[in-house]
Amino acid sequence: MAVRDALLGLLSQGPRHGYQLKSGFDAATGSAWPLNIGQVYSTLQRLEKSDLVEPAGPPDDGGRVTYQLTGSGRKELNDWLSGPVAQPLAVRDELSLKVLIALVTGAAPVDEVIQAQRTGAMSTLQLLTRMKAELAPVETLADEELAWALHVDRMVFIVNAELRWLDLTEDRLDQRANKRSQKDDQAAGLNDDNSDLKPQDVQA
Amino acid sequence: MKALELTNVGLVLGSGVGRTQALTDINLTVSPGELVAVTGRSGSGKSSLCNVSGGLASATMGEISVFSEPLVGNEAKVAEIRRRFVGYIFQDYNLIGSLTALENVSLPLELGGTPVAEARAQATSALEQVELGFALKRSIGELSGGEQQRVAIARGLVGERKLFLADEPTAALDDVTGEHILRLLRSKCDEGAAALMVTHDPAQAAWADRVIRLSEGRLVGESQAASESIELKGLH
DSSP: OEEEHHHHHHTTTTOOOOHHHHHHHHHTTTOSSSSOOHHHHHHHHHHTTTTSSSSSSOOOOTOEEEEEOOOOHHHHHHHHEEEEEEOOSSSSOOOHHHHHHHHHHHHOOOOHHHHHHHHHHHHHHHHHHHHHHHSSGGGGOHHHHHHHHHHHHHHHHHHHHHHHHHHHHHHHHHHHHHHHHHHHHHHHHHHHHOOOOGGGGOOO | OEEEEEEEEEEEOOOOOOOOOOOOEEEEEOTOOOOEEOOOOTTTHHHHHHHHHSSSOOOSSSEEEEETTEESSOOHHHHHHHHHHHEOOOOOOOOOOBBHHHHHHHHHHTTOOOHHHHHHHHHHHHHHHHHOOTTTTTTTSSHHHHHHHHHHHHHOOOOOTEEEESSSSSTTSOHHHHHHHHHHHHHHHHHOOOEEOSSSSHHHTTTSSSEEETTTTTTEEEEEOOOOHHHHHOOO
């Protein structure tokens, strides 16, 4: 979806053929998003079928077709740019799933699952930060470098959010275990029932 | 030579019912050129680790040395090692409110015997590095919280220090200013200094060469930057 809309965006600058769109796309994204020329042409074909782009004229001597936006293409682009990108509320997220399965089954200690993930995510974040550190100050960056820098920032926030979720999960589970053991202690004081919380008991 | 070396270090705080084992069995080295981040939850011992590493708290067990000088023995000697090698950047800034930014940064150098003119020149340069060149003559009370934090950072970085101990160095700063400070610390390390930085923020920790994690006073994990060839595929 996004590539399609990005191509419409590039065509808003004027008619372009496939290679121009590819190099425009690479420049705009700091080459952070690999796109091959085949994808560009197949996307253009789909856009033409949907009447969002049209040939601006006959093919040139090299057989290349230059495309331009149609009226509905321009509307589609405006809708894309003016609306928010939807954040899915229910993500099929492997990390969530792994932590939840560990929690419910007790097949692996949750704190170890969390720590393994944390180490991996932190390595990625260190690598991203190293890339950031190698960039010159923002005011001196060329447009394409700026695109890359902004994209790396975005990746940093995504990985950072994961790490913070891991911290929060650990805190929540601790808090829950502490509250429960306090209750157990109170119960033990009343009726001498000293049952431990087992992973299988955690069904919430 | 290691810039910082901790061997089997333990720290007990308080006594009686309030007695807490803040650190247990810590083995850690930081080499010149290295920035090491310490992460962990509140109360995990991060700040304690920073404090014992700089001789601000005495380890109850184990050995600590800074550039092969053990942090034990008489107080004057430990103070001398700290003054020669260690720059501190701490959460509570401990700035002197009646003095200017420049005087606050220059004072520790002057007390250490650097001639006043030289100390002032170094302090000016350090304040310029944290983008406070405009505030040299302002008293601390006239500065915002974030500016005060940057004065404290300049005071930690000034001079010829070779080991920096930083406890949440950019807590009061916005993202862009915070990143500027981390770049500065990073470049000090790239030039051969060593640093141990406590932070709760993964994005800050990621500026380090190694990120270690404390839990209940023990080292429980360490991560290093991923190899680029593997990880970039994942990104795309």
